[in-house]
Amino acid sequence: MGIDKICNNIKYKYHFTFDINSIVECLVFSRIIWPASKLSTYKQSKKFIGNYDFDIQHIYRTLSYLSKEMNNIQKQLFDYSNKVINRNYKVIYYDCTNYFFYTEENDFQKYGISKQHQPLPLVQMGLFMDADGYPFAMNINPGNTSETKTMIPTEKEFLDKSPKYTVERLDHTEEIRGDLNNKIITVIILILLSIIFLYNFYYIYIF
Secondary structure, eight states: OOHHHHHHHHHHHTTOSSOHHHHHHHHHHHHHHSOOOHHHHHHHGGGSSSOOOOOHHHHHHHHHHHHHTHHHHHHHHHHHHHHHSOOOOSEEEEEEEEEEOSSOOOSSSBOOOOTTOOOSOEEEEEEEEOTTSOEEEEEEEETTOOHHHHHHHHHHHHHHHOTTOOOSEEEEOSSOOSOOOHHHHHHHHHHHHHHHHHHHHIIIIIO
């Protein structure tokens, strides 16, 4: 998917001396194996297979610049993914969820209608999928934003960047609909099993 190239481009653009790709890799692995805070992830990284040689401040700094480069990252991932799979954009699906935070309300974390029924400030995330269930774009908005106001601008941005694709129908879903590709589910299961195996192998035979 070219994630290493994307990370290296960001590294050179902002003249970082640490390895952004290894941080992103570690965060993804940790999210699958041991979901936790960034501080806990940093501590757990010392037990992972791989040379994760960075400090906790590097994680926070990386996240700030990943957020700043989010649109460019999505565009590059989109371009790379189209080389790997044959996407079907005749129908695209859009769904939103939100995340609550144990914090005070601010300019972005806003009180709204929580899907988890939590009386806490929220941040909204919208996700676009193609007709086969493959995600290709996302957006992040304040928690009090109406879902219907976030769909059209992101769709327009997608079509402006990718004029060769024709969308015949856009569905806004309350739940993820359409035919989920069984191959995706199988690949995810195999990846998870492989990671669990490697994780257990590391502890049994190395410790």
